[in-house]
Amino acid sequence: MVGRARGVVTAVVAFALLVLLWELAKLVLPDDGVLVGGTRVLPRTDDAAMPHVWTVLGRLVEPEVAGAATTRTVGAAVASGALFTLGLALGGLVLGGVLGMVLALAMQRFGLLERAALPYVVASQTVPLIAIAPLVVGWGGKIAIAGWTWQPWASVMVIASYLAFFPVAVGMLRGLNSPAKADVELFxxxxxxxxxxxxRLRLPASVPFLLPAVRLAAAASVVGAIVAEISTGTRGGIGRLIIEYAQSATGDPSRLYTAILGAAVLGLVAAGAVGLLDIGLRRYRGSVR
Structure with a gap:
């Protein structure tokens, strides 16, 4: 409990330091940034590029569309988009996590498969998501099962799982191979x-390796979901809000930062949710040798 409280306090202090550095940069650096030989080495700090933190927070309580019949605040829009994206990211995390675990089990069981597949697993992460998104959408559009047709959100979930499976597969494989040789020989x-x-041996020993991998996969799945929403144009999520608010960033840049702030908080929530898994598997924390 003390360690968990210390982690929360550390996160709050880190956020406060980030805000302080942001405002300090606006105060110290010139509005046009710093140019050296015609090359900009430090960014512009005027309100059009770096709005004040309190300006961004103030936008959260303002109406999203001024004069609309039904007034929805920017904060409500960001929260709604974040929840939509969170659902897709968690779905991608589960899908990618299960795939990564199954692949890790297969590679641990068959050494030839590990030597053959592991290089391709690593190489798969070098393919940019922007190149994968059209392929997933195109292939998915041809799928129809019992009257159900492929939906745009399914493409987002698959792309999120693409980023999630890698850390889980590598982390669990390392954990499965972590038991001491003496223990394996005893069995x-x-x-x-x-x-x-x-x-009795390999799965309990893999837990300390798996938990950090799942935490990393949770953050990666959020990134994958947001990028996939932007690439595929899927509506309802935080990625779509980033596109919409970016179009008006010239006149109101602070609104774009509200969506970016929502995406950052979304990543923290997804990674923090893995803490529930950590609590359930606390008994295996000391399994590493």
Whole structure:
């Protein structure tokens, strides 16, 4: 409990320092930035590029569309988009996490598969999401199962899972291979099957490696969901809000920063949700040797 409270306090202090540095940069640096030999080495700090923090927070309580019949605040729009994106990101996390775990189990079981597949697993993360998004949308558009047709949100979830599976697969594979040789030999001496060794030794030993990997995958799935929403034009999420608010950024840049702030908070929420898994698996924290 003390360690968890310390983590919360550290996060709050880090956010306060970030705000302080932001305002300090606006105060110290010139509005046009710093140019050296015609090259801008420090960004512009005027209100059109870096609005004050209190200006951004103030936009959250203002109407999204002035004079509309139904007034929805910018904060409500950001919260609604963040929840929509969070659902897709968590779906992608589950899909990618299950795929990563199954792949890790298969690679640990068959050494030849590990040597053959692991390089391609690593290389898969070098392909940009912008190149993958049209392919997923195009392939998904041809899928129709029992009257159900592929929806844009399904493409977003698949793309989010693409980023989530990698850290889970690598982290769990490392954890499955982490038991000491003496422990593995003891199970072999007792004629334990691979399945028994997996359940009694390898899976418990993999938990300390898996939890950080899942936390990283949660943040990656949020990034993947937001980029996928922007790439595919999916409506309802925080990615779409970023596009819409960016179009009016010249006249009101602070509104764009509200969407960016919502995306940042969304990543923290997704990573923090993994803490529930950490609590449930607390008994295995000391399994690493």
């Amino acid at each position: 072999r001496t007792l004629a334990a099957s691979w399945w028994t060794t997996l359940l």
